[in-house]
Amino acid sequence: MTTWGLILETTVGSGERKHTEAYVMAHVEGEREAALAELERRARAYAPEHPRNPKRRRLFRAGDGFLLVVDGSWQSHATRFCVAELLDDTDRPPPAERREPEPVAAEERPATAATPPPPPPPAAVDRDEDGVPVKPSWLGRTDLP
Numbered sequence: 001m002t003t004w005g006l007i008l009e010t011t012v013g014s015g016e017r018k019h020t021e022a023y024v025m026a027h028v029e030g031e032r033e034a035a036l037a038e039l040e041r042r043a044r045a046y047a048p049e050h051p052r053n054p055k056r057r058r059l060f061r062a063g064d065g066f067l068l069v070v071d072g073s074w075q076s077h078a079t080r081f082c083v084a085e086l087l088d089d090t091d092r093p094p095p096a097e098r099r100e101p102e103p104v105a106a107e108e109r110p111a112t113a114a115t116p117p118p119p120p121p122p123a124a125v126d127r128d129e130d131g132v133p134v135k136p137s138w139l140g141r142t143d144l145p
Contacts, residue, residue: 003086004028004035007065010048010079027086035083036064043068043081050077 028035043066051072065082
């Protein structure tokens with residue numbers, strides 16, 4: 001089964017420190033169309049950090065993804081969303097072996113556990129005349145949830 005990465009490329013920083021960073025938002029297993037549908041859902045819901053006061057928002061379909069252009073008061077900010085097939089991942093766990101569950105005979109099935117008993121009522125607590133406990137919570141009070 002093919003694994004697709006949902007990639008987000010966005011501009012971060014400001015002034016001379018402004019640069020583009022890429023993030024893997026999620027992985028989708030299955031068909032490319034399913035990955036594109038999930039990517040579109042995420043692109044429509046994405047709220048970029050900049051501009052702070054957006055004036056106009058436009059979402060374009062572009063090749064294997066989408067381009068979000070948000071116009072601010074002074075400048076526009078662009079965010080790209082794309083689908084890419086995952087070919088290699090050094091931190092990917094090995095695939096688990098799929099085994100069918102073994103049928104369990106009726107006499108081997110565990111009995112359903114009874115509901116646990118209710119907790120005991122809280123112990124009486126010494127209180128001042130205004131109702132505030134004398135012993136603070138950090139000294140091991142047991143009457144707090």
